[in-house]
Amino acid sequence: MHFATTFKPQNYDLYFDLDRQQKHFFGKTTITGLALTETVWLHQKKLQITEVLVNGQPHAFDLDETKDALYLELGFTGKVTLEITYTAKLTDTMMGIYPSYYELAGQKKQLIGTQFETDAAREAFVCVDEPDAKATFDLAIKFDEQPGEQVLSNMPEKSVSAGVHYFETTPKMSTYLVCFVLGELQSKTTTTASGIKVGVFSTKAHQPKELDFALDIAKRALDFFEDYYQTPYPLPHSWQVALPDFSAGAMENWGIITYREAYLLLDPDNTTLETKQRVATVIAHELAHQWFGDLVTMKWWDDLWLNESFANMMEYVCIDALEPNWKIWQTFQSTEVPLALNRDALAGVQSIYTPVEDPAEIDALFDSAIVYAKGARMLVMVRALIGDTALRLGLKQYFASHAYGNATGADLWQALTQKTELDLPKIMSTWLNCSGYPVVSVKKIGNDLLLEQRQFFTDPSVTSDQLWPIPLMSNYPELPALMTQKRLILKDYTSLRQKHGSALQLNVNNNAHFIVDYSPELLGDLLKKSPQTDTLTRFSLLQALVLLAQAQVISLPQVLELAANFKNDHSQLVTRALLQLLDLLKLFVGSDTTAHDDLCTLVVSFTSILKASLSQEPASFSQLDQELIQPLLLKTELYAKVKQVVDEQLYFPPTKTDWAKLPAEIRGVALKNMLVNHNSDACFTEFFKEYQQSVDPSYKVDLRQALTSSPKVAQLTELLANFKDPAVIKPQDLRAWLEEILANPVGQKLAWAWLKQNWTWLEETVGGDMEFTTYITVIGKTLSSPELYADFNTFFEPKLAEPGLAREINLAKHAIFARVNLLKVQQSNVAQALSSLAWYQKHS
Numbered sequence: 077m078h079f080a081t082t083f084k085p086q087n088y089d090l091y092f093d094l095d096r097q098q099k100h101f102f103g104k105t106t107i108t109g110l111a112l113t114e115t116v117w118l119h120q121k122k123l124q125i126t127e128v129l130v131n132g133q134p135h136a137f138d139l140d141e142t143k144d145a146l147y148l149e150l151g152f153t154g155k156v157t158l159e160i161t162y163t164a165k166l167t168d169t170m171m172g173i174y175p176s177y178y179e180l181a182g183q184k185k186q187l188i189g190t191q192f193e194t195d196a197a198r199e200a201f202v203c204v205d206e207p208d209a210k211a212t213f214d215l216a217i218k219f220d221e222q223p224g225e226q227v228l229s230n231m232p233e234k235s236v237s238a239g240v241h242y243f244e245t246t247p248k249m250s251t252y253l254v255c256f257v258l259g260e261l262q263s264k265t266t267t268t269a270s271g272i273k274v275g276v277f278s279t280k281a282h283q284p285k286e287l288d289f290a291l292d293i294a295k296r297a298l299d300f301f302e303d304y305y306q307t308p309y310p311l312p313h314s315w316q317v318a319l320p321d322f323s324a325g326a327m328e329n330w331g332i333i334t335y336r337e338a339y340l341l342l343d344p345d346n347t348t349l350e351t352k353q354r355v356a357t358v359i360a361h362e363l364a365h366q367w368f369g370d371l372v373t374m375k376w377w378d379d380l381w382l383n384e385s386f387a388n389m390m391e392y393v394c395i396d397a398l399e400p401n402w403k404i405w406q407t408f409q410s411t412e413v414p415l416a417l418n419r420d421a422l423a424g425v426q427s428i429y430t431p432v433e434d435p436a437e438i439d440a441l442f443d444s445a446i447v448y449a450k451g452a453r454m455l456v457m458v459r460a461l462i463g464d465t466a467l468r469l470g471l472k473q474y475f476a477s478h479a480y481g482n483a484t485g486a487d488l489w490q491a492l493t494q495k496t497e498l499d500l501p502k503i504m505s506t507w508l509n510c511s512g513y514p515v516v517s518v519k520k521i522g523n524d525l526l527l528e529q530r531q532f533f534t535d536p537s538v539t540s541d542q543l544w545p546i547p548l549m550s551n552y553p554e555l556p557a558l559m560t561q562k563r564l565i566l567k568d569y570t571s572l573r574q575k576h577g578s579a580l581q582l583n584v585n586n587n588a589h590f591i592v593d594y595s596p597e598l599l600g601d602l603l604k605k606s607p608q609t610d611t612l613t614r615f616s617l618l619q620a621l622v623l624l625a626q627a628q629v630i631s632l633p634q635v636l637e638l639a640a641n642f643k644n645d646h647s648q649l650v651t652r653a654l655l656q657l658l659d660l661l662k663l664f665v666g667s668d669t670t671a672h673d674d675l676c677t678l679v680v681s682f683t684s685i686l687k688a689s690l691s692q693e694p695a696s697f698s699q700l701d702q703e704l705i706q707p708l709l710l711k712t713e714l715y716a717k718v719k720q721v722v723d724e725q726l727y728f729p730p731t732k733t734d735w736a737k738l739p740a741e742i743r744g745v746a747l748k749n750m751l752v753n754h755n756s757d758a759c760f761t762e763f764f765k766e767y768q769q770s771v772d773p774s775y776k777v778d779l780r781q782a783l784t785s786s787p788k789v790a791q792l793t794e795l796l797a798n799f800k801d802p803a804v805i806k807p808q809d810l811r812a813w814l815e816e817i818l819a820n821p822v823g824q825k826l827a828w829a830w831l832k833q834n835w836t837w838l839e840e841t842v843g844g845d846m847e848f849t850t851y852i853t854v855i856g857k858t859l860s861s862p863e864l865y866a867d868f869n870t871f872f873e874p875k876l877a878e879p880g881l882a883r884e885i886n887l888a889k890h891a892i893f894a895r896v897n898l899l900k901v902q903q904s905n906v907a908q909a910l911s912s913l914a915w916y917q918k919h920s
């Protein structure tokens with residue numbers, strides 16, 4: 077039952093009195109609204125309710141903890157005012173109203189912030205905590221205020237009286253978007269072309285210049301969205317606030333977006349282009365939500381994709397407009413696309429649209445690979461099908477029709493189909509409601525061409541009969557725009573080939589969510605044209621080949637042979653795809669084996685060709701390619717222990733002093749090199765201390781990656797021993813630490829043992845958090861031996877009944893099984909191929 081069917085809130089008057097020292101708060105919620113039934117149901121969780129008044133009179137109330145509910149037998153329907161007083165605790169779960177800890181000049185300090193999505197507003201105040209129960213909010217806050225502290229919220233502060241901060245009334249909005257942050261903050265502000273105040277806020281532990289990049293991007297992104305959506309930004313301000321403790325990446329609270337520090341703050345003088353791109357796209361994503369999600373909200377969580385898939389596409393549309401030189405769609409291709417293709421190839425993965433009711437199931441929908449990456453790819457596909465103009469017109473209409481209200485997927489399709497002949501709702505219903513994606517195999521039968529679709533799985537033992545309406549996006553107009561049937565024949569290919577002067581190609585811009593398995597003859601024909609084929613085509617061919625090899629459709633040695641065809645493409649996109657292939661191979665060779673040495677030889681010839689080309693013909697590389705390729709090359713060379721990279725002198729002319737000041741492009745590799753190749757306990761201790769003291773987010777990432785790559789069991793054990801101490805490793809960063817130690821061959825068993833031993837603690841500490849299931853995801857991504865596979869099953873099978881965990885456990889199980897199986901089948905082939913294949917030498 078949705079509680080909104082019993083009570084329709086119109087206005088919330090929220091009062092909070094917070095005490096950070098005692099870690100609790102007093103609250104009073106006054107709700108005016110309409111009782112739709114004689115018994116009304118409201119959400120509350122972990123609140124100690126002391127009194128309920130109905131129209132000013134004390135009233136009996138009941139609680140139902142299983143439903144997070146407070147219910148009242150009113151005995152009447154219609155307009156009513158409810159007044160609820162309560163107390164509650166401030167907990168360190170990074171949900172609800174929670175503290176963020178930091179140090180300033182040796183003094184321990186805290187900010188208070190909120191995180192209500194998806195179902196934690198009910199931990200802060202009594203409400204109908206459902207996205208379509210929109211209402212207006214009046215906020216008043218008192219706290220143990222110190223001089224220099226301030227309070228920020230969705231709307232501007234209108235007055236302060238007797239220590240209480242009062243805020244202007246919000247427009248109609250969902251409970252999960254209400255937010256406030258208080259404490260000692262520094263800020264930089266500006267104004268957009270249309271007069272909206274834009275601000276970036278952080279603790280004073282950061283240098284003021286770390287706020288500049290975000291302010292510039294936020295201002296320009298707001299200008300962009302107002303123009304693109306043809307719909308004004310609906311609030312007077314847009315605050316971007318960095319919180320020292322933050323579980324997700326960022327949160328689109330209306331008018332007051334909260335961020336993990338690493339996704340908002342950066343040193344403009346020493347940060348890699350890759351990090352700048354990531355920060356910019358996160359800001360654009362959250363600002364896209366101010367319309368998509370905040371102004372118009374999904375009716376229920378099952379349509380979460382309306383929020384997330386859209387924001388994920390729009391972050392690229394926006395940044396491509398703001399920084400065209402970054403070619404940010406290439407980043408989309410090299411990060412989001414493989415994320416979606418890999419996870420969506422696992423049996424049992426969820427579809428983009430998923431019916432949900434249980435709060436834990438709702439949290440599990442926030443899957444970066446599905447509702448974000450795959451969903452964005454779906455919308456990129458729609459944009460390619462209908463064109464940008466029709467998309468913009470449709471969106472304008474969609475916002476006009478549903479502003480301050482809610483919508484469903486059907487509403488969006490209705491708005492978008494006004495300018496197109498295509499039956500979008502029908503086409504998209506399969507893509508949204510079915511999990512997985514097809515592989516289209518193409519081969520010659522006599523003179524004709526046979527196209528055949530089937531669902532693609534990484535695990536070759538799984539099959540399905542699912543068919544998709546596939547936008548073929550071919551370079552041959554003779555093919556239909558959509559392939560809906562299992563098989564399709566293209567007559568007289570030989571003549572068509574002659575007529576078009578080029579080989580047949582499907583999914584030309586790699587915008588549709590399928591891969592192609594060309595027969596060797598057709599692939600050879602495509603590759604022959606390689607110099608003329610564009611980078612994106614080469615990239616998507618290589619990407620498909622690696623996936624097909626993982627599914628054992630072709631062998632890895634075959635892919636290695638074919639990869640030689642890409643040697644003359646030194647774009648960052650193809651380089652990344654080749655490096656992803658080399659990364660996959662690392663799994664097969666272990667360390668201290670002949671195969672490992674052979675792989676290193678291959679890596680060295682690969683990087684030296686690329687480096688020679690970079691230095692001899694720099695003009696043939698764009699500035700962008702150079703900036704993005706250099707750090708990748710260094711990382712790869714470190715793996716192969718290339719002498720110049722291993723030599724620590726490289727990084728420290730003339731004396732090594734301040735690690736943080738090393739140029740960001742080489743700093744990660746330099747630090748890692750110290751622990752991998754020049755490891756000493758003194759150096760380990762120094763880095764770990766640096767990690768605990770530094771507040772520079774990207775430097776901390778470099779230090780973490782170095783520490784977790786240590787080859788010494790004792791050092792990794794020491795790291796693990798500190799995992800439960802939030803003063804050393806913040807709970808928000810724990811998953812990344814675990815994933816990296818799991819990926820370290822020396823650390824895998826240690827980290828897995830730690831996880832098993834501390835699972836209950838983990839559930840208690842971050843179990844209520846929407847990111848919780850990703851702890852299982854990272855285990856699924858890394859375990860790689862039959863023993864650990866068996867152990868994984870023994871440990872997790874009893875947990876299958878826990879809400880929200882079953883799907884993730886099964887997916888991780890499939891992922892580990894497929895990896896273990898691939899290793900078993902292909903390990904010796906790969907070793908043999910590496911020993912006989914002088915890949916680059918032979919072909920260059």
Ligand SMILES: [Zn+2]
Pocket residue numbers: 328361365383384387
């Ligand atoms: Zn989002």
